[in-house]
Amino acid sequence: xxxxxxxxxxxxxxxxxxxxxxxxxxxxxxxxxxxxxxxxxxxxxxxxxxxxxxxxxxxxxxxxxxxxxxxxxxxxxxxxxxxxxxxxxxxxxxxxxxxxxxxxxxxxxxxxxxxxxxxxxxxxxxxxxxxxxxxxxxxxxxxxxxxxxxx
Amino acid sequence: xxxxxxxxxxxxxxxxxxxxxxxxxxxxxxxxxxxxxxxxxxxxxxxxxxxxxxxxxxxxxxxxxxxxxxxxxxxxxxxxxxx
Numbered sequence: 001x002x003x004x005x006x007x008x009x010x011x012x013x014x015x016x017x018x019x020x021x022x023x024x025x026x027x028x029x030x031x032x033x034x035x036x037x038x039x040x041x042x043x044x045x046x047x048x049x050x051x052x053x054x055x056x057x058x059x060x061x062x063x064x065x066x067x068x069x070x071x072x073x074x075x076x077x078x079x080x081x082x083x084x085x086x087x088x089x090x091x092x093x094x095x096x097x098x099x100x101x102x103x104x105x106x107x108x109x110x111x112x113x114x115x116x117x118x119x120x121x122x123x124x125x126x127x128x129x130x131x132x133x134x135x136x137x138x139x140x141x142x143x144x145x146x147x148x149x150x151x
Numbered sequence: 152x153x154x155x156x157x158x159x160x161x162x163x164x165x166x167x168x169x170x171x172x173x174x175x176x177x178x179x180x181x182x183x184x185x186x187x188x189x190x191x192x193x194x195x196x197x198x199x200x201x202x203x204x205x206x207x208x209x210x211x212x213x214x215x216x217x218x219x220x221x222x223x224x225x226x227x228x229x230x231x232x233x234x
Contacts, residue, residue, distance in 0.1 A: 034234060047233070048158055050226060053210035078233060090234055110234060116212065118226075119233025120158035131159045134230030 001062045001074040005054050007081040009088060016093050019073045026072050028099040030106040032092045038085035043124050045089070047080045050118035054078070061112040065094075068108070069101035076109065078119065111142040152219070154187075157228035160204065163197050173219075180206055181215040183225065197227075205230055 004010075012033050020026050036045050062074050073095035083089055092109050096102040113119075121132040155168045177186050181201065188198035197204070206213050207226045219225065 049233070050155070050157055050207070050210070050228070053207055053226070056210050057212075114232075114234030116231065117233045118157070118207070118228065118231050120229060121232045122158070131229065132232040134232055138234075 001059070001066070002076070003055055003058050003062065004077045005049060005051075005080060006077065007079065009079070010077045010091055012088070012091055012093070015075050015077065015091060019075045019093055019095055023072065023095075025097060026095045027097045028102040029093065029095045030099075030102040032090075032106050032110055033088055034090040034110075036083050036085050036087045036089055041125055042085060043126055044085075045083045045087075046122040046124060046129070047078075047083065047089070048120045048122070049078075049080050053118050057117050058113065061109060061116065064112075065105045065108055069094075069096060069105045071096050071101060071105055074105070074109070076113075078113065078117070080119070108145050111138070111145060114138045115142040152222060153224045155224060155226035157226065159229055160197055160227050164193055178218055179215065180208065180213060180217050180219065180225065183219060184215070184227075204228065 012031050016029055016031050020029055058076055065071060065074065071094055075093040077091040079089050090113060092106050094102045094105040115138050122129050123132055152173055153168060153170050156164050156166065161167045173183065173186065177183050184198045184201040188195045201215060204227050208217060208219065208222045209224055
């Protein structure tokens with residue numbers, strides 16, 4: 001597992017290649033790339049995070065994913081700083097022997113990146129800036145992964 | 152104790168971190184919020200309604216009734232919006 005929080009852009013194909021190169025036990029690789037949409041005239045997003053906790057929190061969720069699905073590799077990159085429309089913002093790559101675990105683990109990790117990892121987005125519209133409110137729909141989506149009895 | 156503030160909490164308080172010596176009677180996160188709310192009108196605006204805030208104790212998500220114990224670092228922030 002490798003986790004990076006960085007300002008720099010990333011190359012998803014190169015990351016997937018690095019994760020799987022030399023391996024012949026991997027039968028499925030899922031790559032999710034999130035990008036900035038230019039909704040309603042958005043000129044940029046600015047992302048802030050909690051250094052130290054961010055990496056620790058993501059690592060806790062990768063551990064949870066590895067306990068739940070038989071993963072053979074995980075790579076996560078989350079960008080911070082100023083990101084313009086169309087910019088890549090987040091990368092989750094999961095590798096497994098079979099597709100089901102890879103798909104589900106990538107979905108799980110994205111849900112937890114959205115609802116637990118300490119990142120905050122500020123939308124910029126020209127000179128106007130506003131902090132993004134958390135979406136209840138994201139929390140509902142993340143709750144799908146809870147096992148019965150968990151709160 | 153080191154206190155950290157993020158996003159609009161940082162902006163409203165005008166600072167990202169500070170170190171405070173807390174009185175012994177401040178034992179839980181909720182008591183810490185009440186103590187901070189009493190510091191100034193700016194702090195009262197942020198900590199007077201703690202339900203709009205989330206917190207972490209020593210870099211792990213925490214709830215308001217959690218004991219601070221020997222916590223080194225407490226962070227206050229809005230609900231997260233990454234991904």
